[in-house]
Amino acid sequence: MVRVMASGVFDLLHTGHLHYLEEAKKLGDELIVVVARDSTVRKEKHEPITTEDVRCELVNALKPVDEAVLGKEGDMFDVVEGIKPDIIALGYDQKHDEEAIRAELEKRGLDVKVVRLSKLGTDLDGTRKIIQKVVAWYKVKAKLDAIEGRT
Secondary structure, eight states, rough: OEEEEEEOOSSSHHHHHHHHHHHHHTTTSEEEEEEEEHHHHHHTTOOOOOOHHHHHHHHHHSSOOEEEEESSOOOHHHHHHOOOOOOEEEEEEEOHHHHHHHHHHHTTTOOEEEEEEOOOOOOSHHHHHHHHHHHHHHHHHHHHHTTOOOO
């Protein structure tokens, strides 16, 4: 039984997330997904749009996912030690340093393979892309409304 661990924010689920998780699942028999805590998202990325509980519930409902769990604050390797994966699957755009992760795993005596997955490359494969498209749509709508005298 090969256990794969994937992780991420998963704010506004999109096809890029699904591709990442489908590819991660292909690496083994069981896929455990660590969903970032709200506090971690705020510190590392942005204000989350959906709460950690909602994000975890949605990820848990996805077909490739065997189990979704909330991450832990602080040392990210505590989660790895708890899950005991055989493989850690990194998304193509995740800002993790693969070599630093491998070095820390080795230092802790954890025999875990680290794999960087490929990009999907569709129009709306990222949360920020979706947000930008929604904002652009509202700007166009506001201009049209102003021209037509609607408020």
